Amino acid sequence: MLRDITLGQYYQAESVIHRLDPRVKLVGTILYIISLFLFDHFTGYVAAAVFLIIVIRLSGVPFRYMVKGMKAIVFLLLLTMVFNLFLTPGETLVQFWKLTITKEGLRIAIFMAIRLTFLIIGSSLMTLTTTPNNLTDGMEKLMNPLKKVKVPVHEIAMMMSIALRFIPILMEETDKIMKAQIARGADFESGNIVKKAKALVPLLVPLFVSAFRRANDLAMAMEARCYQGGEGRTKMKPLQYKKRDFLAYAYLGCYVGIVLLIRKIGILP
Template identity: 75%
Template sequence: MLRDITLGQYYQTDSVIHRLDPRVKLGGTLLYIISLFFFSNPLGYLAAAVFLGIVIKLSRVPFRFMVRGMRAILFLMLITVVFNLFLTPGREIVSFWKLTITVEGVWTAVTIAVRLAMLIIGSSIMTLTTTPNNLTDGMEKMLRPLRVFKVPVHEVAMMMSIALRFIPLLMEETDKIMKAQIARGADFESGNIIKRAKALVPLLVPLFVSAFRRANDLAMAMESRCYRGGEGRTKMKPLVYQRRDRVAYLCLALYLAVSITVGRLVWLWI
């Protein structure tokens, strides 16, 4: 059940996208998401879809793997779509009872669904092809200028990377604790909100105790391996832009130019 969440997971394989500098992927994802909000006609989305398709192909991550990650937010998507479908005023198509579907409603609903889907797949490509360590490395380097303002960039990056490493472990543990308590007759599923919140105590206490224990152990293990913050640390995988990264930036620029140009062409809009 909890294992279905693929957002934030890394998919092990070797591809051009995997080998790209994380800064390219971070910047690229950000720009890609922004571009999605610029389009005013279907052509823009088509361009974005083609671009996304190429990147997916290049990443060698099976498409079904990404779709699985979407299941978790399917419900959210559905609600947004339904709301927009029925509540947007405009030219009427069909109408029954108190609900009306309009041309504008259909367009908005479709746009939002497509946008959301692309947004999620787009950002999941980044996490699927970049190890969290690499990702935090990228962020650390991109945000380095902030150190001037006393922002503890290295520490925050390290914290994030550790958190990411422990999420799957703690999820598995939650599953086990839940089972252990269900075996003792605990009921997590019925009753009103207060009853349910109370039922969580036998789950949360062991989980927190275990998390603190792990934190304590990990701190000890890190210290014993001579970790003492970012000062004087070297990198096993230092970030240096390669030729492929420069090519990627070019492709990205090209994509932005093309998609926004065609995406904002007014005459195509009915």
């Protein structure tokens, strides 16, 4: 399951989305995530689904690969749905023992599941189609105005990029440690939730040691290359908007317009 996490990974492909300026993808991802929390109608989520499917098709990333990344959050999805389903007051639909399912709870549970699903897929799509270097450059460019108020833009962008990059690395490391401990007789499957949680404790020490070692190796590599932050640094490939980027912004603008239209007039309940 740990290997199924796609957030932070890069999928090599030759596609229109891969060639887009990282700033376009960052802005698009942010606006898409915001739009998911503006909808209170199923029509809005249909529009979001259509938008996402088109982008996935253009990205060249296999749909199965995208869905595979959802396996890691199935428990979170179910937990969110259960809480909303049983703890939201409103018009009663089904009642058994002390548990009550309301119309409002069912609606919110479905909406939250859709939001989380689209949010994870949309965020993963950005990292799958953007290299860490491009992602860092894009973040830095977008936050450039903050330099005027002495915000360390380059360092923030670098930290965010490294953090995203470390997600799949740490997941892979955790998987290796688990397999090594299973080979030594450790049991992570049997027992209740408490026992399973206790069984994971021995993973933490080697995982933290590995994480600190990797961080130290990265720091030493950066120092060996005389890295001193963003001051005075130049780019080998400076970011420049091209025609396809403006077309992407236009497509994004159409989506935002549809979102606002649905939000304003409330098409369909």
